[in-house]
Amino acid sequence: MTEQPNLADINQTLKQQSPESIIQWALEQQQKTIVTTNFGPHEAAILHMVSQHCPDIPVVCIDHGYNTEATYRFAEELTQRLLLNMHYYTPKVTAKRRMVVYDGFPGIDDEQAHDVFTREVKLEPFHRAMLELKPDIWLTAIRKDQTAFRGSLDIVTKDSNIGALKVAPLFYWSESEVEDYLKKHDLPIERDYFDPTKVLTHRECGLHLGKT
Numbered sequence: 665m666t667e668q669p670n671l672a673d674i675n676q677t678l679k680q681q682s683p684e685s686i687i688q689w690a691l692e693q694q695q696k697t698i699v700t701t702n703f704g705p706h707e708a709a710i711l712h713m714v715s716q717h718c719p720d721i722p723v724v725c726i727d728h729g730y731n732t733e734a735t736y737r738f739a740e741e742l743t744q745r746l747l748l749n750m751h752y753y754t755p756k757v758t759a760k761r762r763m764v765v766y767d768g769f770p771g772i773d774d775e776q777a778h779d780v781f782t783r784e785v786k787l788e789p790f791h792r793a794m795l796e797l798k799p800d801i802w803l804t805a806i807r808k809d810q811t812a813f814r815g816s817l818d819i820v821t822k823d824s825n826i827g828a829l830k831v832a833p834l835f836y837w838s839e840s841e842v843e844d845y846l847k848k849h850d851l852p853i854e855r856d857y858f859d860p861t862k863v864l865t866h867r868e869c870g871l872h873l874g875k876t
Contacts, residue, residue, distance in 0.1 A: 669829070675818045683710075683833035686819060687717050687803065690831045695800035698722045702859065703731070703739040706842045708851040710805040710834060715746045721803075723748045724793050728785040729759030730769065734856035742852070751797070753789040769860050782861040794826040802828045807842075808835050 678686050690697055699714045699721055701707045714721055725739070743750055762768065769785075770777035802823065808815050823830045834842060846853055 669820075671818070671820055671822065674820050678819045679836065683837065684713055684717070686831065686833040687713055690801050690803060690829075690833075691718055693801060696798065697801040697803060698724055698797055698799040699803040700724045700726075701805070702726070702857075703735055703742070703854060704805075704857045704859070705854050706839070706846065707805055707854070708742055709842050709845050710803065711742060711746055711748060712849055712851055713833065714803060715748065719747060720749050722751050722797060722799075724751050724753065724797065726786050726789045726793070727752050727754050728789075728859075728861065729755060729762075730785075730858070730860045732856045732858055735854055735858075738852060738854040751793065753793040755785040755789055757784060778861075786861045791826070794828070799826075799828050802826070802830045804830060804832050805834055806832045807837060807839075809838060 678689060681689070697718070699710065701711060701723060703725065711723065714723075731739075742748070769781050772778050806814050806817070808817070817832070817835070819832055819835045821830050821832075822828075843853065845851075
């Protein structure tokens with residue numbers, strides 16, 4: 665039987681480390697590792713860090729089809745600049761078809777309909793990606809200060825839904841620290857980002873909640 669890692673000890677040790685050192689620790693586990701991105705405002709930071717240590721790491725993006733033109737341009741420019749090994753996963757129903765047949769996407773005031781929408785455009789493609797790629801370690805840019813739920817997590821947690829260790833190298837960084845890193849490395853911030861599965865910045869779309 666494989667010995668399970670002691671996450672409390674790991675987190676206590678990594679809490680004193682820089683994001684780059686946390687990424688290096690994850691890669692040193694010699695397990696299949698991926699990084700996910702939504703190409704949101706500060707995503708260039710983790711993508712730059714990870715690409716410095718492992719240029720060919722699979723980068724997974726769930727393209728729900730509703731990104732702004734600026735976000736799509738941002739994604740393409742950053743992909744070319746960092747030579748990212750992109751793996752895009754999309755919903756089974758296109759945004760255009762949904763707009764015509766279903767009159768677009770529901771607002772968060774219709775909770776049931778919005779939950780169905782979120783499952784279809786983000787959670788289903790994400791779980792399809794995880795089934796295909798089968799990562800042991802999942803690197804993510806979530807931070808403690810982003811939402812109340814994320815504040816209850818830690819740098820390394822076990823995502824029982826996909827069976828992988830979720831590692832958040834930037835977990836204890838503030839937004840200003842991330843922006844300082846971006847300025848230092850002349851990396852862009854995507855300020856025109858909008859996620860219809862969250863709508864509000866403090867909401868969770870369900871991906872990190874382990875919903876299916």
